[in-house]
Amino acid sequence: MVQLEFHTRDSIEQVEEGTDLAPKFGSDGLLPCITTDAWTGEVLMLGWMNAQALRLTIETGEAHYFSRARQVLWHKGATSGLVQKVVEARIDDDQDAIWLRVEVDGSGASCHVGYRSCFYRAVPVGSDAGQPLTFMECRKTFDPSEVYGDAPNPTQL
Numbered sequence: 001m002v003q004l005e006f007h008t009r010d011s012i013e014q015v016e017e018g019t020d021l022a023p024k025f026g027s028d029g030l031l032p033c034i035t036t037d038a039w040t041g042e043v044l045m046l047g048w049m050n051a052q053a054l055r056l057t058i059e060t061g062e063a064h065y066f067s068r069a070r071q072v073l074w075h076k077g078a079t080s081g082l083v084q085k086v087v088e089a090r091i092d093d094d095q096d097a098i099w100l101r102v103e104v105d106g107s108g109a110s111c112h113v114g115y116r117s118c119f120y121r122a123v124p125v126g127s128d129a130g131q132p133l134t135f136m137e138c139r140k141t142f143d144p145s146e147v148y149g150d151a152p153n154p155t156q157l
Helices: 011-018 051-060 143-148
Strands: 031-037 043-049 064-067 072-075 084-091 100-103
Touching: 043 051, 043 064, 043 100, 051 064, 051 072, 072 100
Parallel strands: 031 100
Antiparallel strands: 031 043, 064 072, 084 100
């Protein structure tokens, strides 16, 4: 397989109106990635991609991310079986964020905590500010201890 190369960023017109993929990674080498369910539109997660993760995602059609907590590249679902198959990938106007529409293998969950979406709690705003978070998903889609064993949570501080 030939490794995909990204274009250099030569002009605003090229980046904003052209057909060249010329992503702008942050000073940390990462690009934010919003991932949604391809059919319902539900936001499943916000992840980060370095150049290698973006290349692998495009080349394989399966989501790859870079874990800021663990500082490693990871293929979503390699351990859990909850592989995210890319139905569509879109880059934003200035090519510094990407949006994936995916189908998820297995239970359809994308959150390592066991919920379908990583965004399973609502933050009270306005007159409700300061109130406790509200769970928007009533039950977990899978039991993380059965899937991952007793391994420590990769996002723990």
